[in-house]
Amino acid sequence: MFLALREMRHSKARYSLIMVIMLLVSFLVLFVTGLARGLAYANISAVENMPANYFAVQSDAEHTFRRSVLGGTELEAVRAVSGEANATPLAVQMSTITAGTSNADDVKADITYFAVDMNGMLAPKVVEGDKLTNDTTGSVLVDKKLEQSGITIGSTLRDQATGKSFTVAGFVKDNSYSHTPVVYINQQEWQEMKQGSSQGGGSPQEASFNVIALNITADQAAELNGKLDHVEIITQKQAIESIPGYSAEQGSLLMMIVFLFVIAAFVLAVFFYVITIQKTSQFGILKAMGTKMSYLAWSVVGQVMILSIASLVVSLALTFGMNMALPDSMPFQLEPMTILWTSLLFVGMSLCGSLISVVRVAKVDALEAIGRAYA
Numbered sequence: 013m014f015l016a017l018r019e020m021r022h023s024k025a026r027y028s029l030i031m032v033i034m035l036l037v038s039f040l041v042l043f044v045t046g047l048a049r050g051l052a053y054a055n056i057s058a059v060e061n062m063p064a065n066y067f068a069v070q071s072d073a074e075h076t077f078r079r080s081v082l083g084g085t086e087l088e089a090v091r092a093v094s095g096e097a098n099a100t101p102l103a104v105q106m107s108t109i110t111a112g113t114s115n116a117d118d119v120k121a122d123i124t125y126f127a128v129d130m131n132g133m134l135a136p137k138v139v140e141g142d143k144l145t146n147d148t149t150g151s152v153l154v155d156k157k158l159e160q161s162g163i164t165i166g167s168t169l170r171d172q173a174t175g176k177s178f179t180v181a182g183f184v185k186d187n188s189y190s191h192t193p194v195v196y197i198n199q200q201e202w203q204e205m206k207q208g209s210s211q212g213g214g215s216p217q218e219a220s221f222n223v224i225a226l227n228i229t230a231d232q233a234a235e236l237n238g239k240l241d242h243v244e245i246i247t248q249k250q251a252i253e254s255i256p257g258y259s260a261e262q263g264s265l266l267m268m269i270v271f272l273f274v275i276a277a278f279v280l281a282v283f284f285y286v287i288t289i290q291k292t293s294q295f296g297i298l299k300a301m302g303t304k305m306s307y308l309a310w311s312v313v314g315q316v317m318i319l320s321i322a323s324l325v326v327s328l329a330l331t332f333g334m335n336m337a338l339p340d341s342m343p344f345q346l347e348p349m350t351i352l353w354t355s356l357l358f359v360g361m362s363l364c365g366s367l368i369s370v371v372r373v374a375k376v377d378a379l380e381a382i383g384r385a386y387a
Contacts, residue, residue: 031322035326035327037275037279038276038327040272041272043334044272046335047344048269049346052258055189055255056255057186063133064134065226066225066228066233067224068082068226068244069246070242070243070244071241077251078222080223082220082243083220086224087099090226093235093236094227097133098226100128100224101199101223102127102128102224103128103199103222104189105127106123106124106190107123108173111169119162122192123154123193124190124194126197127199128196128198130145136153136196139156141153143182147200150177150178151181152178153184154180154182154183155184155188155193156184167180168180174205178197178201199221202220274361276362276365277361278365280362280366281368285368285369285372295376312369313370316363317362320359
């Protein structure tokens with residue numbers, strides 16, 4: 013490590029340039045990773061934050077909530093295995109609302125209705141305003157993202173599909189589904205909405221909800237899968253992956269992140285390989301003096317490690333500073349575990365890139381290098 017530090021002090025400009033490049037690459041990796049996680053959370057937070065580990069859906073719905081149609085018969089059969097407290101119905105419907113605001117014209121917003129049992133395990137946690145009960149009429153709970161549109165407690169929301177109006181009773185936090193804020197209603201309001209939308213044909217009693225949220229063991233899930241022919245029990249992960257657009261979006265972003273890691277390793281490998289070639293005669297002299305190969309290898313790897321860690325620390329500071337400057341509407345999220353794994357991967361890829369230089373040093377012939385140096 014002494015040799016690595018001494019060389020870095022002697023060639024400040026060269027290694028400063030390398031560090032700037034590593035800093036920019038690591039900042040880009042962290043920023044894109046935070047953006048990918050933020051987009052994912054904005055897409056799935058309502059399902060991810062549910063205290064349910066399994067969901068019962070219709071077997072031909074391809075794990076998609078909105079394609080599933082279940083009723084009271086299925087709910088009773090599921091509760092016979094799970095218990096009443098561990099199974100609760102959930103209705104999901106995407107729609108568009110029109111809202112009047114105090115400081116602007118009426119605004120339109122795409123939202124997703126979640127109809128839940130307000131006494132069950134899916135009852136939303138209110139962060140501002142009043143809670144709802146199963147007997148409350150004409151009131152809803154909305155995600156705080158709608159507050160950015162000027163919607164406040166007491167605002168009136170009008171559903172464009174049914175013409176039904178609601179009053180905002182309170183706000184919930186971090187509840188989004190398919191990039192739309194969630195609006196919570198009780199099951200009584202849901203049935204009235206279904207009756208209103210089914211006027212002119214069809215029976216409103218044909219489907220009372222879409223899925224059943226479950227908090228059960230793996231053995232109970234297997235039992236239910238064998239008990240109900242037209243109902244499939246899926247995990248929370250399967251339900252998240254089936255949210256429209258989630259897999260395609262995350263797949264594209266993951267590919268970008270992987271390519272950034274590969275590019276970072278390739279750029280560092282080229283830089284240090286060129287530097288190693290320029291120092292071939294020096295390594296030859298050191299070998300002729302009896303310097304061990306392990307010492308020389310550690311000096312090369314040590315330089316990469318020092319530059320990687322230093323650039324990561326600075327890029328983390330820049331990333332958090334950028335996050336504070338970003339508007340609230342920008343989906344960005346970096347959790348401690350995400351930062352840890354991203355940092356370890358970046359350092360690991362950098363060290364893998366430095367191995368090419370180590371191989372080059374190992375192949376240096378002392379006599380040939382000395383002869384070249386004095387030629």
